[in-house]
Amino acid sequence: MSDTASTPPSAEIDEQTRRDFLLVSTATVGAVGTALSLWPFINSLNPAADTLALATTEVNLAPIKEGQSITVVWQGKPVFIRHRTAAEIEQAKKDDAAALPDPAKDADRVKKADWLIMVGVCTHLGCIPLGQKEGEPKGEFGGWFCPCHGSHYDTSGRIRKGPAPQNLHVPSYEFTSDTQVVIG
Amino acid sequence: MSEQHSTSKFMQNGVVKWIEHRMPIFSFIDHSVGSGYPAPKNLSYWWNFGSLAGLALIIMIVSGIVLAMHYTPHTTLAFNSVERIMRDVNGGWLIRYLHMNGGSFFFFAVFIHIFRGLYFGSYKYPRELLWIIGVLILLAMMATAFMGYVLPWGQMSYWGATVITNLFSAVPWVGDSIVTLLWGGFVVDNPTLNRFFSLHYLMPFVILGLVIVHIWALHTFGSNNPTGVDVKGPQDTIPFHPYFTIKDLYGMGVFLLIFCFFVFFAPNYFGEADNYIPANPLATPPHIVPEWYFLPFYAILRAFTNDFVLYWPISWLMTAKLAGVIAMFGSVILLALVPWLDTSKVRSARFRPVYKWFFWIFVLDWLVLGLVGAHPPEGAWVLIGQISTAYYFAHLLVILPILGVIERPLALPESISASVTQPAE
Numbered sequence: 001m002s003d004t005a006s007t008p009p010s011a012e013i014d015e016q017t018r019r020d021f022l023l024v025s026t027a028t029v030g031a032v033g034t035a036l037s038l039w040p041f042i043n044s045l046n047p048a049a050d051t052l053a054l055a056t057t058e059v060n061l062a063p064i065k066e067g068q069s070i071t072v073v074w075q076g077k078p079v080f081i082r083h084r085t086a087a088e089i090e091q092a093k094k095d096d097a098a099a100l101p102d103p104a105k106d107a108d109r110v111k112k113a114d115w116l117i118m119v120g121v122c123t124h125l126g127c128i129p130l131g132q133k134e135g136e137p138k139g140e141f142g143g144w145f146c147p148c149h150g151s152h153y154d155t156s157g158r159i160r161k162g163p164a165p166q167n168l169h170v171p172s173y174e175f176t177s178d179t180q181v182v183i184g
Numbered sequence: 185m186s187e188q189h190s191t192s193k194f195m196q197n198g199v200v201k202w203i204e205h206r207m208p209i210f211s212f213i214d215h216s217v218g219s220g221y222p223a224p225k226n227l228s229y230w231w232n233f234g235s236l237a238g239l240a241l242i243i244m245i246v247s248g249i250v251l252a253m254h255y256t257p258h259t260t261l262a263f264n265s266v267e268r269i270m271r272d273v274n275g276g277w278l279i280r281y282l283h284m285n286g287g288s289f290f291f292f293a294v295f296i297h298i299f300r301g302l303y304f305g306s307y308k309y310p311r312e313l314l315w316i317i318g319v320l321i322l323l324a325m326m327a328t329a330f331m332g333y334v335l336p337w338g339q340m341s342y343w344g345a346t347v348i349t350n351l352f353s354a355v356p357w358v359g360d361s362i363v364t365l366l367w368g369g370f371v372v373d374n375p376t377l378n379r380f381f382s383l384h385y386l387m388p389f390v391i392l393g394l395v396i397v398h399i400w401a402l403h404t405f406g407s408n409n410p411t412g413v414d415v416k417g418p419q420d421t422i423p424f425h426p427y428f429t430i431k432d433l434y435g436m437g438v439f440l441l442i443f444c445f446f447v448f449f450a451p452n453y454f455g456e457a458d459n460y461i462p463a464n465p466l467a468t469p470p471h472i473v474p475e476w477y478f479l480p481f482y483a484i485l486r487a488f489t490n491d492f493v494l495y496w497p498i499s500w501l502m503t504a505k506l507a508g509v510i511a512m513f514g515s516v517i518l519l520a521l522v523p524w525l526d527t528s529k530v531r532s533a534r535f536r537p538v539y540k541w542f543f544w545i546f547v548l549d550w551l552v553l554g555l556v557g558a559h560p561p562e563g564a565w566v567l568i569g570q571i572s573t574a575y576y577f578a579h580l581l582v583i584l585p586i587l588g589v590i591e592r593p594l595a596l597p598e599s600i601s602a603s604v605t606q607p608a609e
């Protein structure tokens with residue numbers, strides 16, 4: 001007995017429970033700390049300042065005639081700008097009452113009825129719908145058609161048929177004059 | 185056997201003895217793939233595909249490291265740097281074609297390896313963990329190949345990356361934030377390409393690590409065999425070296441011959457012509473298809489539309505898009521649960537007269553899914569895709585558990601050697 005540095009049995013048990021507590025709490029603090037230290041690494045993968053800086057795009061609408069569309073790039077994404085015809089506007093308003101998978105009124109999707117401005121990215125899996133150029137398929141509802149998995153959008157860019165869950169998104173934009181618009 | 189080896193001429197060599205005393209690496213190798221590793225004597229050619237997959241991994245790492253010396257991960261330069269590899273770098277075309285076709289052959293070997301396991305019940309006790317590690321390797325391979333395909337920055341690279349990363353937008357609440365995090369921007373762009381290159385370089389070494397633990401688990405109990413009956417004693421085994429080293433080498437010769445045929449005579453057979461068009465973020469190609477080894481999973485993803493029967497019971501819970509994403513990942517992850525989904529105690533399909541048929545129907549179903557994935561979802565393909573998707577899950581979740589209970593297996597041989605020395609009754 002005297003040869004070994006042993007503690008009396010009772011004290012040993014006491015000591016062990018205290019040790020256990022210290023061990024568990026130290027390990028917990030260590031684990032939480034390690035987990036938190038991962039955040040800067042993950043966050044570094046989010047858009048960097050220079051990527052965010054490309055956040056607005058200015059467009060001159062004057063050269064776009066009625067019935068014409070152009071595609072501009074905003075944050076690397078295509079934005080569809082369509083100068084709608086009277087017939088398209090009328091159809092879009094009429095369809096407010098149709099069965100819409102993602103209900104929205106045409107009036108809420110435009111600032112000026114003539115100009116439909118939307119992100120040209122299919123809300124299904126991100127392909128670019130056809131219908132911007134003369135002669136491209138416009139789908140069963142006369143708007144846009146996504147060839148990837150067959151989504152049909154109407155003259156207000158609302159999803160009408162196919163796998164896409166939402167209408168084409170409307171970005172935030174501002175008319176700075178009658179023919180000038182800033183997207184973003 | 186190791187006794188015998190330790191007295192071999194090689195082990196008596198002074199340098200070998202010096203090293204062996206300090207780090208017993210030679211006996212480690214001998215016990216892993218040498219004469220000190222007793223393997224079941226009846227292993228058939230279906231057992232070659234593990235070493236073939238290993239060979240493919242080595243080909244990918246060697247060709248990949250050299251490609252990375254010439255490749256530039258930037259959106260404005262990536263496509264041209266790959267074209268430079270093809271046209272100007274000495275033998276660059278060969279190294280790239282080895283890497284491109286090596287991916288296909290890697291998946292080919294691994295798929296056969298997996299179906300081998302399913303047929304002979306190699307996933308059953310005590311090899312469940314070995315099997316699960318295998319499923320993890322498959323997942324890691326899929327991630328690696330997906331990111332590698334983005335690197336040449338052609339049209340399929342770009343739009344494949346767009347469609348697949350957009351899958352994560354189906355996650356409720358945080359989906360869009362996840363996608364932005366994956367992209368490092370608002371579209372697939374330079375930050376995406378850069379991180380994919382970094383990860384594409386890293387992942388093969390993660391796979392290598394997984395392969396090492398896969399083999400560790402394998403050697404704990406040794407290989408399964410065509411009878412599925414445990415090794416009962418030395419009469420059931422032969423030393424791995426030279427018997428199976430030579431058989432594996434023979435398999436590698438045949439494999440490399442076929443591989444070289446594609447590399448030299450049909451290098452773009454497995455590829456898509458559209459990927460020789462530089463990526464254009466403003467124009468989607470008319471028909472996006474993944475590489476062939478993703479087609480069955482792609483078909484499962486697309487099967488989930490609002491009119492799919494399997495979707496109805498969960499339609500109140502989630503969108504069809506999310507259901508498709510879960511089903512696609514689930515179709516791989518479910519494989520990890522097969523050791524528990526299959527309730528039969530008998531390993532090999534040789535002695536399971538009913539399972540044997542269902543196994544081949546499952547293989548057929550998987551091939552049909554591949555065909556469906558290659559076609560646009562129109563006309564009859566939609567229905568065929570939905571039926572074969574439903575069958576895929578039915579096989580794993582319904583047929584396997586029930587069959588193990590109701591099927592009457594044939595009598596098992598007493599041992600591997602008894603299966604040949606005693607006439608069947």
Ligand code: HEM
Binds near residue numbers: 251287332
């Ligand atoms: C698990 C093993 C691997 C798989 C399955 C794989 C798969 C792929 C695939 C499918 C491609 C696209 C080929 C094309 O269409 O051009 C690719 C490209 C590439 N990989 Fe890998 N890879 C693997 C390992 C590696 C390793 C270890 C490295 C580097 C150390 C690497 C470096 C590259 C580079 C630089 C490219 C772009 C050049 C090109 O497109 O040909 N890969 N990889």
Ligand code: FES
Binds near residue numbers: 123146151162
């Ligand atoms: S991405 Fe448009 S329909 Fe799928």
